[in-house]
Amino acid sequence: MSSSTCFSNFADFTHYQTRRQQVLEQMQAQGGGIAIIPTAYEMTRNSDNFFPFRHDSYFYYLSGFTEPEAVIVLIANASEQRSILFCREKNPExxxxxxxxxxxxAAREHFGFDSAFAIDTLTSTxxxxxGDARTLFxxxxxDPQLDARLHGWMEAVRARSRSGISAPATTVDIRELLDEMRLRKDTSEIALMQKAASISGxxxxxxxxxxLPGRYEYELEAELLHEFRRQGSQAPAYGSIVATGANACILHYSSNNAQINDGDLILIDAGCEYDSYxxxxxxxxxxxxxxxxxxxxLYDIVLASQQAALDCARPGSRYMDGHHAAVRVLTQGMLDTGLLDKNKTGNLDEAIASGAFRQFYMHGTGHWLGLDVHDTGSYRETKKVDDEKPYRKLEAGMVITIEPGIYVRPAEDVPEQFWNIGxxxxxxxxxxxxxxxNLSRDTPKTVADIENVMKR
Incomplete structure (x- = not known):
């Protein structure tokens, strides 16, 4: 099985050079040192077959390079800033x-590294x-395998101590630098994410x-995968959820093998990956x-709760503001429909304070999105206020999902007409x-739009 190298028309490899330069400058500001960022490994599926290879997101963010067996090394000190790529040799056979x-x-020239060497020379180099790097980023x-190799390299440096050569004295998690960078998308990333959302829509x-009733969940999944690939996506961004009837009340349902019945709702949670986004x-x-x-x-309650969260999606709002807004609308809807018994839970504020709504809504209202479907980055500020780190403020360039829901499992105190609706x-x-x-704005969403699309 071969891994393919795909570069879309959106790709501009100067963006990767700019990101590497930003990392080097941050390293320099912390006194300099050396950074090591590996890509992912090829994983054996069985015998001599491999799972489809997907590069490491951190590595790709700094390189645009999609081949396996590769490592980025960045060097920043008082006298130089340098980016190095270690990758596989050309091998016609x-x-x-x-x-x-x-x-x-060719990799050095195409991807703009200062130098590039064969991956087989990594251990000797x-x-x-x-040697004499102040900090290891x-x-x-x-990566336990690379951890073990790094331990050997560090011991080799320490063995030269009598020559006045020293190993890095401190280690900084390189993700502390990269996570903050990845939170704010540049124009090239936004274009790719718009393309991915449009294909998924x-x-x-x-x-x-x-x-149609009588078909199976996997038939709908097949149509999703067909359209992803037909439109140029390289892969799904995650395992698609196609859940009919009671299966829609399973948050991470993955079987996708049940028959669709007349009267069921079908919940599809699916998205493609386009040029890694x-x-x-x-x-x-x-x-x-x-x-x-x-x-x-129930659908209109969820839709109204999403709109309440969308109203909070603006610079300066705290990350959790949208969640709190959605919860208020959802909880009021639960009280109005009898999903929650007011005599037991009290009024809206009391039902929220007690967490009674979690019987029917038990997850958060979104997450970061980017190279990973649950993308990197802290959801809280770094500094404490009143002994707690507040949720961070949203900024232009951040991408989030907004995904409220209601999931009604059968129970004695729950109105039967709502049972098994997810x-x-x-x-x-x-x-x-x-x-x-809204990058996914063209995907039918209102009751009228959905029914109209299904008529056609």
């Missing part, structure tokens, strides 16, 4: 079987590069149009093309200077 390889010379614990619409969209729709009154009642509505939201942009 292996390329017959596995596909194109850049090789160090690293002790020299580590490295993510310990993420087309796929969700296709699934709505072919859904993820989309993440959820839509819920009726199998027969028409919402029942009970389904429509609803989630999720969109991908870019924070802009004056508010937000």
């Amino acid at each position: 292996r390329e017959i079987w596995e596909g194109f390889r850049f090789g160090p010379t 690293m002790p020299d590069l580590l 490295y993510s310990t614990g993420r 087309i796929a969700h619409t296709r699934a709505m149009q072919i859904a 993820a989309s993440d969209i959820t839509r819920t729709f009726p199998a027969n093309g028409k919402f029942s009154e009970a389904q429509k009642t 609803i989630r509505i999720e969109d991908d939201i870019l924070i802009t200077a004056d508010g937000h942009l």
